[in-house]
Amino acid sequence: MKDFMMIFIGETYADMGLSPEQLQERMGKWFTWSNKMEAAGIVKGGEALHDPVRRISGPDRVVTDGPFAESKELVGGYFIVSAKDMDEVQEIAQDFPDYDLGSTVEIREIMVFED
Amino acid sequence: MDSQVVDHLFRHQYGKMIAVLTNFFGLSHLELIEDAVQDTFVKATQQWRKQIPENPEAWFIKSAKNRTIDLLRKVKADQLRSEKLAHGAASIHLNDLFLDHEIEDSQLRMIFVACHPELAPDEQLAFALKTISGFSLKEIAAALLTKEETIKKRLSRARKKVVEKKIRFEFPDKAQIPTRLQGVLRVIYLIFNEGFHSTKREALIDRELCGEALRLNQLVLKKEMLRSGSSYALFGLLCFHASRLESKLSEDGQLIDLESQDRSLWHFPLIKVGNDAMNKAVTYPDQSIYHLEAAIAAEHLKAKSFKDTNWRAILEHYKKLQKLNPSELNRLNIIIVLLQLQKYELVLGQLSTIDESQLNQRAYLLWATWADFHFKMDDKKSALKYMDKALETVNNTLEKHYLLQKRNDYL
Numbered sequence: 317m318k319d320f321m322m323i324f325i326g327e328t329y330a331d332m333g334l335s336p337e338q339l340q341e342r343m344g345k346w347f348t349w350s351n352k353m354e355a356a357g358i359v360k361g362g363e364a365l366h367d368p369v370r371r372i373s374g375p376d377r378v379v380t381d382g383p384f385a386e387s388k389e390l391v392g393g394y395f396i397v398s399a400k401d402m403d404e405v406q407e408i409a410q411d412f413p414d415y416d417l418g419s420t421v422e423i424r425e426i427m428v429f430e431d
Numbered sequence: 432m433d434s435q436v437v438d439h440l441f442r443h444q445y446g447k448m449i450a451v452l453t454n455f456f457g458l459s460h461l462e463l464i465e466d467a468v469q470d471t472f473v474k475a476t477q478q479w480r481k482q483i484p485e486n487p488e489a490w491f492i493k494s495a496k497n498r499t500i501d502l503l504r505k506v507k508a509d510q511l512r513s514e515k516l517a518h519g520a521a522s523i524h525l526n527d528l529f530l531d532h533e534i535e536d537s538q539l540r541m542i543f544v545a546c547h548p549e550l551a552p553d554e555q556l557a558f559a560l561k562t563i564s565g566f567s568l569k570e571i572a573a574a575l576l577t578k579e580e581t582i583k584k585r586l587s588r589a590r591k592k593v594v595e596k597k598i599r600f601e602f603p604d605k606a607q608i609p610t611r612l613q614g615v616l617r618v619i620y621l622i623f624n625e626g627f628h629s630t631k632r633e634a635l636i637d638r639e640l641c642g643e644a645l646r647l648n649q650l651v652l653k654k655e656m657l658r659s660g661s662s663y664a665l666f667g668l669l670c671f672h673a674s675r676l677e678s679k680l681s682e683d684g685q686l687i688d689l690e691s692q693d694r695s696l697w698h699f700p701l702i703k704v705g706n707d708a709m710n711k712a713v714t715y716p717d718q719s720i721y722h723l724e725a726a727i728a729a730e731h732l733k734a735k736s737f738k739d740t741n742w743r744a745i746l747e748h749y750k751k752l753q754k755l756n757p758s759e760l761n762r763l764n765i766i767i768v769l770l771q772l773q774k775y776e777l778v779l780g781q782l783s784t785i786d787e788s789q790l791n792q793r794a795y796l797l798w799a800t801w802a803d804f805h806f807k808m809d810d811k812k813s814a815l816k817y818m819d820k821a822l823e824t825v826n827n828t829l830e831k832h833y834l835l836q837k838r839n840d841y842l
Contacts, residue, residue, distance in 0.1 A: 329473045335567030336469075337639075339476045340441035346480040354481075364477040393477070 317398045319360055319426040320405045324412070326419025327388045328367050345413035353397060353408065362395035388418065396426065436479075436487055439639075441472055443646075444488065445565030448495045450537035451528050455499060458544065458593050458600050460506060461562070467498045492529050538563065539654055540600050542647065545589075546614040549596045554589040555618050556625075557582050564622075564643045574625055574636050605656070609717075612657060616665050616721070619644050619651070623669050627676070629829075641676060645669050660715035663708045664722040670705030671728035674698040686833040690737040702732055723752040742771045759789035760796075767800055770807070778804055795825035799834060806841055814841050 329339060353359045369382035369390070382390075399405045402423060409421045445468060452464045471494045475487075484490040527533060545559035560566045560574065561582075568586075572579040592598070603611040626640030648666045651657045678696035681687055709725055726748045734740040746768045753761050763785055769778050782801060787794045798821035805813035818838045825831045 329476060330470065333567065333569075334473075335570050336441035336445040336472050336565045337439065337570070338567070339472045340436065340439070343441075343476040343479050343483075344436065346476070347483060350481050362481075364480065 317400060318428075319396055319398050320402070321424045321426055322395045322397065322405065322409055322412070323422040323424065324392045324394065324414070324419060325389055325422060326392060326414060326417060328390060328392060330367060331383075331387055332417060342413060349411045349413060350395075352411065353395070358397045358399060358408070360396040360398055362393065364393035365391060392419075436483060439642075440487060441475070442565035444491045445469075445472065446538060446541075446563045447534050448491065449562055449565075450541045451534055452495065452499060452502070453541060453600055454533075454537040455528060456502065456506065458598065460502075461590060461593070463502065463506070465562070467502055468495070471495060471498055496526075496529070535650060535653055538650060539657070540602060542615055542618075542650070543603060543611060544593060544598055544600060546611070546618045547593075547596075547598050548611075548614060549592050549598060550589050552621075554585045554592070555614075556621055557585040558589040559618055559622065559647075560643075561586055563647065570636060574640055602656075608656060609659070612651075612659065612662065615651065615657075616648075616661055616719075619647050619669075620665060620721070622647070623672070627672055638676065641669075641673055645673060658711075658715070660712045660717040661719035661721050663712035663715070664719055664725050667705040667708035667712060668721050668725035668728060670701045670708060671725060671732055674701040674705070674732065684829075685836075686829045688833065689731060694736070697732065705729075718755070720752060720756045723748050723755065727752075740771070742768050746772065759786055760793055763790065763793075763796060763800065770800065770803060773807075775804070775807070792826060795821040795830070795834070797821075798824060799837070802837075802841075811841055 329342065334342065350359070350362070367382075367390070369384065371380045371382070371384075372378070373380075384390075397405060397408060399408065402425065405423045409423060412419075412421045448468045448471070449461075449464055452468065453461060456464060471491065474494065475490070479487075528537070541563050542559065545563060546555050550558060556575065557571055560571045561568070566574065568579050568582050571582045575582070602608070622640055623644035626637040626644070629637040629640075645666075648662070648669060651662050652666060674697050675692065677698065678692040678694070679687060687693075705725070706729075709729070712722060712725075727745055730741050730745045730748070746765065749761060749765045749768060753765065762781070766778055766781050766785070769781070782797075782804065785797055787797055790797055798817050802814045802817035802821060805811075805817060815838065818834065818841065822831065822834055822838070825834060
């Protein structure tokens with residue numbers, strides 16, 4: 317088994333202006349999904365991120381605070397799961413709740429450093 | 432662990448939190464408050480992904496309190512001072528604002544703000560649906576069959592008026608309560624009607640509007656000084672109508688008329704609640720259109736089958752209604768009852784006096800009634816002619832399908 321990170325990318329709920337009713341529905345779907353993964357015992361970790369972003373870039377260490385124009389490409393959180401391979405994680409990622417809102421899941425294998 | 436959160440918890444909680452925070456900060460900060468509360472919900476959506484708090488409502492209250500403290504820091508101190516908040520920030524215990532009856536009280540005050548006579552009727556409706564009921568702009572636009580932009584404008588006009596006209600977050604004076612209460616009941620009635628006599632396809636939002644009207648009416652009835660014949664009668668009426676929600680639409684979403692509805696689907700517990708409300712209504716001296724409309728609805732519910740309907744009693748109620756609140760639509764309703772009673776001469780005489788222009792988008796009902804009359808007279812040709820006219824004027828898809836079906840029955 318290997319560890320993989322599922323990275324969630326998309327516009328924030330706040331920016332999409334979802335209604336309380338819609339937010340409750342989203343919450344329910346996330347809850348169901350994460351509990352399904354927990355029950356399968358594959359979750360190694362995972363966090364959600366706050367919206368504000370500060371970027372530091374370039375040799376001059378230029379600092380810019382969000383929101384940025386490309387707000388649809390914001391990383392909102394991640395899960396680390398253990399699985400056989402990429403395909404198995406792809407299966408797991410089928411239940412990600414926010415595809416219909418235009419969001420994306422990126423799957424990356426976590427590198428194991430050799431001694 | 433429980434994976435279920437009570438239906439509409441977020442939406443209902445939204446209205447509660449807005450009301451409580453407005454009670455604290457005053458109406459002039461409404462927009463800031465709405466943004467802050469919305470943030471809390473986004474936060475809940477993220478934090479509850481893995482685990483839903485044992486007491487979600489308590490979580491919201493705690494979160495709202497923290498939000499209040501954040502806001503206090505944000506709102507400039509001098510601004511707060513100059514407004515001379517009714518309850519100075521220092522003198523009140525935040526906790527007190529979150530006691531159940533205080534929350535209800537705040538929500539009721541907000542209802543009176545929404546239904547303030549300074550706001551135009553369409554502004555009242557939009558404001559109530561947003562601020563009290565927690566619907567989004569998009570949802571309100573869908574509910575009222577209009578554009579999101581229009582709702583946005585109505586809301587900002589309403590908010591502006593609230594500030595400019597110095598509308599206060601308080602109950603009206605005792606002497607004004609009966610009049611102001613009528614305004615509140617009217618908005619509740621409108622919200623229900625938007626859902627019940629809906630012209631849209633998304634049945635989901637309709638059901639929510641009906642449920643919301645019932646919830647608001649219940650809230651009104653919780654407050655002793657707001658109990659009256661009309662507030663109970665409206666509640667009775669809404670219960671009676673709501674009991675038929677299930678039977679009104681077929682499985683494929685088509686409209687079913689009273690005659691063909693499966694009466695076993697009527698929801699009897701709601702009818703019982705409605706009856707109890709009507710029994711309370713008659714202990715108060717005031718009369719209203721809601722009493723009469725509820726009486727009509729009750730007659731329909733009482734009938735074991737369509738054939739058993741007591742049309743005579745219904746006719747009397749409609750006549751009283753016409754005296755209390757004359758309208759062309761009500762006159763047409765009287766004629767429709769007369770048609771059931773086979774008083775064809777009366778029908779013919781009165782039907783030709785109905786002013787179609789006053790029926791607005793219900794004008795098709797006039798033509799459909801003409802069609803029915805001719806069909807009963809065995810004049811199929813005229814019946815078809817009028818039904819075609821009805822079909823030309825109807826703009827509600829569900830009604831249109833219903834009329835088409837009726838036209839087929841004529842053939």
